[in-house]
Amino acid sequence: xxxxxxxxxxxxxxxxxxxxxxxxxxxxxxxxxxxxxxxxxxxxxxxxxxxxxxxxxxxxxxxxxxxxxxxxxxxxxxxxxxxxx
Numbered sequence: 001x002x003x004x005x006x007x008x009x010x011x012x013x014x015x016x017x018x019x020x021x022x023x024x025x026x027x028x029x030x031x032x033x034x035x036x037x038x039x040x041x042x043x044x045x046x047x048x049x050x051x052x053x054x055x056x057x058x059x060x061x062x063x064x065x066x067x068x069x070x071x072x073x074x075x076x077x078x079x080x081x082x083x084x085x
Contacts, residue, residue, distance in 0.1 A: 010023060011023055
């Protein structure tokens with residue numbers, strides 16, 4: 001019989017308008033399905049998330065690039081509008 005550990009749910013301070021909150025916990029991969037089933041029985045929606053640092057860094061670089069592109073286009077449009085008047 002597999003050993004089960006009771007995960008600790010940590011409130012990370014995110015709440016929506018309806019009062020739903022986001023919690024964080026860490027479990028071993030073999031226990032993921034059991035934990036998800038147990039939380040559903042308790043009325044909590046649980047989702048698996050796997051952290052991937054390389055993917056996170058790629059997304060961070062893409063976000064920075066998009067922000068810079070947006071800012072450049074905003075400045076360009078602003079300059080065009082002031083030149084017209």
